[in-house]
Amino acid sequence: MRLYHSTASPNSRRVRMFMAEKGISIPFQPVNLAEKEQFSDAFKAINPRQQVPVLVLDDGTAIAEVPAIWRFLEESHPEHPLLGSDATGKALVAMWERRVELDGFAPTMEGVRNAVPGLKSRALSGPHDYEQIPGLVERSKRRVANFYADFDARLANVPFMAGADFSAADITGVVTVDFATAAFKMPIPEDSRALRRWYETVAARPSAKA
Amino acid sequence: MRLYHSTASPNSRRVRMFMAEKGISIPFQPVNLAEKEQFSDAFKAINPRQQVPVLVLDDGTAIAEVPAIWRFLEESHPEHPLLGSDATGKALVAMWERRVELDGFAPTMEGVRNAVPGLKSRALSGPHDYEQIPGLVERSKRRVANFYADFDARLANVPFMAGADFSAADITGVVTVDFATAAFKMPIPEDSRALRRWYETVAARPSAKA
Numbered sequence: 001m002r003l004y005h006s007t008a009s010p011n012s013r014r015v016r017m018f019m020a021e022k023g024i025s026i027p028f029q030p031v032n033l034a035e036k037e038q039f040s041d042a043f044k045a046i047n048p049r050q051q052v053p054v055l056v057l058d059d060g061t062a063i064a065e066v067p068a069i070w071r072f073l074e075e076s077h078p079e080h081p082l083l084g085s086d087a088t089g090k091a092l093v094a095m096w097e098r099r100v101e102l103d104g105f106a107p108t109m110e111g112v113r114n115a116v117p118g119l120k121s122r123a124l125s126g127p128h129d130y131e132q133i134p135g136l137v138e139r140s141k142r143r144v145a146n147f148y149a150d151f152d153a154r155l156a157n158v159p160f161m162a163g164a165d166f167s168a169a170d171i172t173g174v175v176t177v178d179f180a181t182a183a184f185k186m187p188i189p190e191d192s193r194a195l196r197r198w199y200e201t202v203a204a205r206p207s208a209k210a
Numbered sequence: 211m212r213l214y215h216s217t218a219s220p221n222s223r224r225v226r227m228f229m230a231e232k233g234i235s236i237p238f239q240p241v242n243l244a245e246k247e248q249f250s251d252a253f254k255a256i257n258p259r260q261q262v263p264v265l266v267l268d269d270g271t272a273i274a275e276v277p278a279i280w281r282f283l284e285e286s287h288p289e290h291p292l293l294g295s296d297a298t299g300k301a302l303v304a305m306w307e308r309r310v311e312l313d314g315f316a317p318t319m320e321g322v323r324n325a326v327p328g329l330k331s332r333a334l335s336g337p338h339d340y341e342q343i344p345g346l347v348e349r350s351k352r353r354v355a356n357f358y359a360d361f362d363a364r365l366a367n368v369p370f371m372a373g374a375d376f377s378a379a380d381i382t383g384v385v386t387v388d389f390a391t392a393a394f395k396m397p398i399p400e401d402s403r404a405l406r407r408w409y410e411t412v413a414a415r416p417s418a419k420a
Contacts, residue, residue, distance in 0.1 A: 049309075061298055067277075068305035075297035087285035088271055095278035099259075103336075126313075128356045135343045146338050 001026045003069075004046060004054040006033045010105070010179045012053040013210065014066045015073075017171045020207035022080050024073060049126050067097070070168055082168045089165075096162040097169040104147040104176040111140025112183045144186050147176075152192035159198070166202070174202045211236045213279075214256060214264040216243045220315070220389045222263040223420065224276045225283075227381045230417035232290050234283060259336050277307070280378055292378045299375075306372040307379035314357040314386040321350025322393045354396050357386075362402035369408070376412070384412045 003019075005012035005028055019025070031037050031052050038050045047054045047064050055063045055072060063069050074083045084090035113123050114136040123132045151161070151173070161169035177199055181187040188195050202208065213229075215222035215238055229235070241247050241262050248260045257264045257274050265273045265282060273279050284293045294300035323333050324346040333342045361371070361383070371379035387409055391397040398405050412418065 057298065061302075063298075063301045063305060065305045065308045067308060068301045071304045072297050072301035075300055087282050088267065088273075090285055091273045091278045091282035092271075094281045095273055095275045098275045098277060124353075127360075128353075130349055130352070133343060133345045133349070135345065139340055139343070142340070143334075143338075150337070 001058055002029050002056050003027070004029045004031050004043070004052055004056065006031050006052050008033050009052050010109070010175050011051070011066050013175050014168075014171055015053045015055070015069050016210035017175070017207045018070055018073060018082060018168060020210040021082055021166075021171070021205070022073065022077050024077055051125055082166075082171070084162075084167065093162045093167045093169055097167070097172055100147075100151070100161055100169050100172045100176060103150065104144065105172055105179070107140040107143035107147065108176055108180045108184050108186070111137050111144065112179075114140070115184075140184070141186065144180055144184065145189075148186075148189055148192050148195060152195040155194040155198045159201075161198075166205075170198075170202045171207075174199065174208060178203075211268055212239050212266050213237070214239045214241050214253070214262055214266065216241050216262050218243050219262050220319070220385050221261070221276050223385050224378075224381055225263045225265070225279050226420035227385070227417045228280055228283060228292060228378060230420040231292055231376075231381075231415070232283065232287050234287055261335055292376075292381070294372075294377065303372045303377045303379055307377070307382055310357075310361070310371055310379050310382045310386060313360065314354065315382055315389070317350040317353035317357070318386055318390045318394050318396070321347050321354065322389075324350070325394075350394070351396065354390055354394065355399075358396075358399055358402050358405060362405040365404040365408045369411075371408075376415075380408075380412045381417075384409065384418055388413075 003015060003026060005016065007030070031043060033052070037043055038052060044050055046056060046062050049064060051064060053064070053066070053069060055069045057063070063072055070083060074081065084093040113119050113125070114132045114134065119132065121129045121131050124130045158164065160166050161173050177188060188199060213225060213236060215226065217240070241253060243262070247253055248262060254260055256266060256272050259274060261274060263274070263276070263279060265279045267273070273282050280293060284291065294303040323329050323335070324342045324344065329342065331339045331341055334340045364371075368374065370376050371383050387398060398409060
């Protein structure tokens with residue numbers, strides 16, 4: 001088993017943190033995005049969508065897409081569950097992780113990809129070229145601001161994104177905040193006290209360094 | 211247990227088809243989107259995101275977001291699995307279902323919501339208003355065309371979206387095609403023969419009427 005990833009890829013970090021939380025240690029194979037290695041024929045044979053991360057199993061099966069890789073890792077290493085414990089818990093982690101992704105992670109990515117000069121015709125990741133749409137940058141800023149406000153309100157009532165326990169939803173959350181801070185100049189607002197308290201707790205976990 | 215849904219909602223149909231495939235029968239509670247019932251205080255108490263579908267359990271727990279509802283139903287009714295059988299199969303269904311959603315369903319929804327006059331300041335579903343961006347309509351058309359081409363190529367090699375077996379990925383696929391055909395005037399191209407063969411097979415299943 002081997003993880004193709006990049007230290008520059010927030011989606012790769014979502015998988016690395018998940019593995020660190022579960023104590024899963026496998027070889028990492030760096031893919032050099034700055035050198036456009038993801039567009040090479042060798043990498044396209046692994047993932048035709050030309051994206052990291054990809055988990056390649058010993059039989060050669062390639063699993064891409066973060067929630068899919070997580071699902072494999074959770075099924076094959078069920079101890080320390082990060083996707084919920086019973087039917088209701090699994091559903092609620094899926095719901096909250098998706099909301100963090102759709103409301104926070106995705107607009108941050110959309111804002112960055114539509115703003116960075118080097119991604120002019122690469123506004124969407126994947127095998128097809130799409131030109132940037134400047135109006136999406138401003139809309140993304142509003143969406144990330146709404147994400148911060150909505151989840152600050154939620155975290156005033158619960159310790160973690162999905163409720164009582166740390167889960168994959170928190171991983172997507174901390175990766176979103178760090179990505180939005182570094183690449184989109186949108187740190188958590190000073191007055192979002194519950195969100196800041198949550199961030200300090202999860203960012204202090206050893207897995208956050210992964 | 212009760213499903214809040216709308217017959218006008220493609221996301222609701224993804225859940226109804228899933229239930230029909232598994233033979234799960236529970237009360238359906240219609241939410242009248244034309245009358246803006248999803249914005250009522252009563253419905254906001256069920257789902258603050260003001261979206262259907264929502265599965266409400268007997269203890270009052272509200273599960274929203276299609277993959278989360280599916281996860282609960284699959285865990286509580288494991289027979290006739292639609293999310294994969296073993297660790298690898300579960301991961302591959304998650305991967306392919308997500309690709310169908312991100313490449314086909316999501317751009318169709320984006321194209322429609324940015325084009326329909328009645329959704330002028332409602333370009334994104336959820337609790338916040340966002341103005342339409344006309345450039346997204348044209349981009350969505352290109353994305354849906356690429357989705358059709360990419361999945362026509364895939365289905366030349368496998369019978370179903372995720373491989374050998376019918377799965378949730380096919381449900382998202384058939385809902386996407388019907389939605390793109392009816393609301394975005396983008397039926398499957400005549401020359402996409404493998405995709406058409408797949409569509410005819412899955413659309414003929416009794417669950418497709420759900």
